[in-house]
Amino acid sequence: xxxxxxxxxxxxxxxxxxxxxxxxxxxxxxDRCVEDGITSKEADYFSLVLPPPNVTGTLHLxxxxxxxxxxxxxxxxxxxxxxTLWIPGTDHAxxxxxxxxxxxxxxxxxxxxxxxxxxxxxxxxxxxxxxxHDTIVKxxxxxxxxxxxxxxxxxxxxxxxxxxxxxxERMYGLxxxxxxxxIVNWDPRSQTTVSDDEVVHEETNGLLYTFRYxxxxxxxxxxxxxxxxxxxxxxxxxxxxxxxxEYVGKEYKVKFVDKEFVIKIVADENIDPAFxxxxxGVTPAxxxxxxxxxxxxxxxxxxxxxxxxxxxxxxxxxxxxxxxLEAREIMVTWLKQxxxxxxxxxxxxxxxxxxxxGGTIEPLPKLQWFIDVGKPFILSDSKIxxxxxxxxxxxxxxxxxxxxxxxxxxxxxRFEKVYFHWIENLRDWCISRQLWFGHRIPVWYCLKCGVxxxxxxxSSKWFLVRHGETxxxxxxxxxxxxxxxxxxxxxVAQAEKAAEILKGQxxxxxxxxxxxxxxxxxxxxxxxxxAEIIYDEELRERYMGKVEGVHHDExxxxxxxxxxxxxxxxxxxxxxxxxxxxVHVAFKKHRDSHDGMxxxxxxxxxxxxxxxxxxxxxxxxxxxxxxxxxxxxxxxPIDILSQDCTNCGEKLFEQDPDTxxxxxxxxxxxxxxxxxxxxxxxxxxxxxxxxxxxxxxxxFMWVARMILxxxxxxxxxxxxxxxxxxxxxDKNGQKFSKSKGNGIDPIDMAExxxxxxxxxxLIAGASPGNDVKFDEDxxxxxxxxxxxxxxxxxxxxxxxxxxxxxxxITPTKKDKEILDGFLQIKSEVAKHIEExxxxxxxxxxxxxxxxxxxDKIIEEAKSRLKGDDMADQWAAYDTLEQVLLGSLxxxxxxxxxxxxxxxxxxxxxxxxxxxxxx
RNA sequence: GCGCUCAUAGCUCAGUGGUAGAGCGUUUGCAUGACACGCAAAAGGUCCGAGGUUCGAUCCCUCGUGGGCGCACCA
Numbered sequence: 002x003x004x005x006x007x008x009x010x011x012x013x014x015x016x017x018x019x020x021x022x023x024x025x026x027x028x029x030x031x032d033r034c035v036e037d038g039i040t041s042k043e044a045d046y047f048s049l050v051l052p053p054p055n056v057t058g059t060l061h062l063x064x065x066x067x068x069x070x071x072x073x074x075x076x077x078x079x080x081x082x083x084x085t086l087w088i089p090g091t092d093h094a095x096x097x098x099x100x101x102x103x104x105x106x107x108x109x110x111x112x113x114x115x116x117x118x119x120x121x122x123x124x125x126x127x128x129x130x131x132x133x134h135d136t137i138v139k140x141x142x143x144x145x146x147x148x149x150x151x152x153x154x155x156x157x158x159x160x161x162x163x164x165x166x167x168x169x170e171r172m173y174g175l176x177x178x179x180x181x182x183x184i185v186n187w188d189p190r191s192q193t194t195v196s197d198d199e200v201v202h203e204e205t206n207g208l209l210y211t212f213r214y215x216x217x218x219x220x221x222x223x224x225x226x227x228x229x230x231x232x233x234x235x236x237x238x239x240x241x242x243x244x245x246x247e248y249v250g251k252e253y254k255v256k257f258v259d260k261e262f263v264i265k266i267v268a269d270e271n272i273d274p275a276f277x278x279x280x281x282g283v284t285p286a287x288x289x290x291x292x293x294x295x296x297x298x299x300x301x302x303x304x305x306x307x308x309x310x311x312x313x314x315x316x317x318x319x320x321x322x323x324x325x326l327e328a329r330e331i332m333v334t335w336l337k338q339x340x341x342x343x344x345x346x347x348x349x350x351x352x353x354x355x356x357x358x359g360g361t362i363e364p365l366p367k368l369q370w371f372i373d374v375g376k377p378f379i380l381s382d383s384k385i386x387x388x389x390x391x392x393x394x395x396x397x398x399x400x401x402x403x404x405x406x407x408x409x410x411x412x413x414x415r416f417e418k419v420y421f422h423w424i425e426n427l428r429d430w431c432i433s434r435q436l437w438f439g440h441r442i443p444v445w446y447c448l449k450c451g452v453x454x455x456x457x458x459x460s461s462k463w464f465l466v467r468h469g470e471t472x473x474x475x476x477x478x479x480x481x482x483x484x485x486x487x488x489x490x491x492x493v494a495q496a497e498k499a500a501e502i503l504k505g506q507x508x509x510x511x512x513x514x515x516x517x518x519x520x521x522x523x524x525x526x527x528x529x530x531x532a533e534i535i536y537d538e539e540l541r542e543r544y545m546g547k548v549e550g551v552h553h554d555e556x557x558x559x560x561x562x563x564x565x566x567x568x569x570x571x572x573x574x575x576x577x578x579x580x581x582x583x584v585h586v587a588f589k590k591h592r593d594s595h596d597g598m599x600x601x602x603x604x605x606x607x608x609x610x611x612x613x614x615x616x617x618x619x620x621x622x623x624x625x626x627x628x629x630x631x632x633x634x635x636x637x638p639i640d641i642l643s644q645d646c647t648n649c650g651e652k653l654f655e656q657d658p659d660t661x662x663x664x665x666x667x668x669x670x671x672x673x674x675x676x677x678x679x680x681x682x683x684x685x686x687x688x689x690x691x692x693x694x695x696x697x698x699x700x701f702m703w704v705a706r707m708i709l710x711x712x713x714x715x716x717x718x719x720x721x722x723x724x725x726x727x728x729x730x731d732k733n734g735q736k737f738s739k740s741k742g743n744g745i746d747p748i749d750m751a752e753x754x755x756x757x758x759x760x761x762x763l764i765a766g767a768s769p770g771n772d773v774k775f776d777e778d779x780x781x782x783x784x785x786x787x788x789x790x791x792x793x794x795x796x797x798x799x800x801x802x803x804x805x806x807x808x809x810i811t812p813t814k815k816d817k818e819i820l821d822g823f824l825q826i827k828s829e830v831a832k833h834i835e836e837x838x839x840x841x842x843x844x845x846x847x848x849x850x851x852x853x854x855x856d857k858i859i860e861e862a863k864s865r866l867k868g869d870d871m872a873d874q875w876a877a878y879d880t881l882e883q884v885l886l887g888s889l890x891x892x893x894x895x896x897x898x899x900x901x902x903x904x905x906x907x908x909x910x911x912x913x914x915x916x917x918x919x
Numbered sequence: 920g921c922g923c924u925c926a927u928a929g930c931u932c933a934g935u936g937g938u939a940g941a942g943c944g945u946u947u948g949c950a951u952g953a954c955a956c957g958c959a960a961a962a963g964g965u966c967c968g969a970g971g972u973u974c975g976a977u978c979c980c981u982c983g984u985g986g987g988c989g990c991a992c993c994a
Contacts, residue, residue: 237994281994350993422990426991788954
């Protein structure tokens with residue numbers, strides 16, 4: 002017996018073996034438990050869903066901690082006989098993952114995402130995400146998390162994508178999602194908008210400048226950003242401010258920098274008379290507050306900063322094209338030269354930064370999609386306490402009610418205050434992101450009139466493809482319908498890349514220009530897609546007459562209007578106008594005769610450009626100046642929807658290029674994982690979730706959004722209890738982060754000391770909502786504890802009485818006391834778990850096992866086991882065994898591996914995982 | 920500015936209205952037939968400061984000091 006019970010337990014060997022045994026049993030899946038009669042069909046449910054880790058790399062100790070908390074409660078409830086479901090999954094984490102891949106790309110290949118193009122970049126991101134996913138799954142399993150892998154989900158998988166689409170449509174239909182021009186937080190570094198919650202404030206030292214627009218202007222204003230002042234339209238003062246009362250309502254013409262302005266004096270409550278001069282220059286385009294003041298007073302706006310954080314043309318010749326900081330210096334110098342500067346003083350100010358990229362947020366007016374949190378709508382089917390079905394409510398109200406009505410219990414309760422406070426200050430949620438990785442916004446704009454269609458299915462897709470590169474292209478020679486040159490090497494590679502992209506698009510037909518460069522491109526695509534090619538000369542490039550093959554610079558000299566005159570024919574060429582007409586007619590003909598299939602059209606730069614002029618209803622000027630040149634071998638998708646444009650009846654659409662805020666899909670996590678929008682059995686059975694264990698740092702980003710989405714879409718709260726755990730920090734209280742290099746891989750800890758030890762170390766010192774400082778010494782301590790459990794069990798095996806087990810064992814008074822004592826502890830532990838005091842529960846089991854069971858009970862039993870009284874030997878042993886097995890049950894949620902391993906040595910036919918606690 | 924939170928043994932942290940606990944560390948014995956990742960014993964704390972409530976406070980209240988964090992403003 003001692004052969005198979007060495008003095009040391011080896012977690013590294015045992016843990017993976019035990020995990021796969023559990024997996025094979027299928028008992029992580031509640032359906033299986035019911036089938037095998039382990040769980041009653043009528044039993045209560047207990048469900049939770051794993052907060053999906055971001056596929057940005059690997060898990061850290063914080064995840065291990067989070068997983069442990071959940072695993073404890075799920076194992077406990079499973080052993081209590083409930084139908085327990087814990088669903089695993091991962092989050093695509095749009096901005097975080099994209100940023101990660103971009104930074105790798107930049108480091109390793111010195112490229113940005115635009116160098117690769119949308120499709121290729123996304124392929125790389127997916128590849129990366131998949132790798133991360135695999136690592137993450139391995140890690141989660143190593144920790145011992147008893148997740149039902151058969152239900153694994155991903156926020157970007159097919160089911161979740163379709164759920165997102167339907168959610169968007171429904172919320173749009175309810176008027177909860179709208180498109181509007183508003184001031185948004187623009188991150189110039191990652192070139193996207195971000196939500197208010199993704200902005201962090203950093204205190205910095207700044208200068209407050211006080212100046213006048215010109216000498217005759219009656220009021221001096223204060224600002225920290227003089228460069229934005231060229232976008233001013235008004236000066237706002239407090240209505241009670243006596244100094245300025247006489248000016249309110251008046252308009253002044255000013256000459257400022259090199260522009261003429263009209264500045265109106267307005268009154269606004271929000272202005273603090275004590276700050277600066279008590280007068281503020283109102284810059285609606287670059288400040289949210291100013292935007293609101295402008296709205297109230299019907300003032301116009303001038304955008305003077307662009308998406309690159311550079312000054313626009315509207316900023317005037319002195320500043321145009323300059324970075325904002327440069328522009329600031331220029332402004333300050335100018336103000337001083339003109340003697341308009343009255344004061345400069347140092348002040349502290351908060352700089353807004355994008356949480357992910359660190360870019361300085363630039364508030365800009367942009368046309369974006371928003372969720373309206375204050376809009377009244379009818380919640381048709383409500384199970385939310387305090388809001389009845391059919392009642393008019395708002396998203397804010399739902400979020401408030403869910404918690405104040407007690408349906409969502411927040412632990413620890415101090416976070417309720419934080420939650421309510423956030424809701425009070427909540428503004429509309431900007432959900433569109435200018436990122437590539439994520440759920441594409443399910444909105445199509447009519448190519449012709451631009452009107453959006455939301456509730457739509459794609460019935461077929463057309464792709465316009467310009468041929469790959471030729472030597473003419475490379476050497477900047479005009480290459481029209483009169484020249485027939487082949488692809489060069491680069492061009493072939495480009496065509497192959499395009500073919501790769503189109504391969505997955507179920508292409509039914511390729512229609513190509515007959516010119517060699519197009520033909521070659523089409524053939525490469527045909528090979529990859531298996532589609533047939535038909536040729537149409539009408540799709541040829543614009544005929545360039547006398548300049549065919551001539552270098553672009555030379556053309557500019559010879560025929561200056563050649564590239565810019567839409568109707569020009571000066572080089573005996575075909576005009577752009579003529580080309581467009583020709584190609585458009587051809588395109589229309591093909592469109593009509595190849596309905597319902599996905600088609601690739603291979604043509605040329607000028608031809609596609611002028612075709613798009615017709616399709617998009619552009620002016621000649623827009624076509625030639627504003628529209629970008631068509632890149633080689635990059636498919637331009639055009640969607641044909643199941644319905645025509647409701648505004649103009651046209652059939653061709655392009656999808657909104659933006660993607661959704663990643664929290665939009667994570668907000669649906671509790672029900673999208675259960676199969677929503679289908680009315681699945683899972684959804685009916687397991688929603689709302691019983692429990693949820695996120696970190697308190699995502700209370701707004703995620704938890705509030707889950708309550709919002711769940712309320713809006715299914716009229717339910719997402720979960721009953723939300724338990725906020727703290728952040729795991731290093732020994733010195735620092736957050737773990739890659740940049741600090743203090744990261745610890747939970748796998749390393751599990752390999753070194755065992756997952757059981759790691760779990761105990763994480764959970765034992767952690768009261769709800771408080772941060773945990775991680776100390777390897779503690780892990781070692783609990784590794785020792787695992788060994789203690791092991792050896793106490795070993796003692797029992799070695800000291801089992803030799804005689805035959807008697808029919809009946811009569812416990813002594815002492816035995817009864819011991820058993821009563823144990824049951825007392827066990828019920829206390831159960832109570833702690835049920836009250837989510839996992840730290841108390843784990844410490845109590847620890848203390849009992851070591852210092853009561855091992856140190857006292859076993860020690861005291863030794864003399865009885867060695868005594869002469871056979872019956873008493875058995876009585877003593879039987880008590881020990883009962884307490885041991887009971888303790889293993891009690892310890893199992895915390896230390897699942899070692900307890901399972903030992904339990905099966907005593908009860909080979911059983912599995913502790915599904916043994917009953919009571 | 921508003922709010923939250925923490926301050927307990929050398930370190931990291933639990934905890935309680937009746938003068939305190941764990942892990943690691945330290946000291947002293949022990950190779951005691953389960954376990955040296957152990958056993959037995961021990962040292963070590965005016966439970967941040969001041970005041971209040973109470974028969975009694977480390978725990979409740981007020982103020983203060985010093986950390987951490989959130990939110991808002993930031994012209």
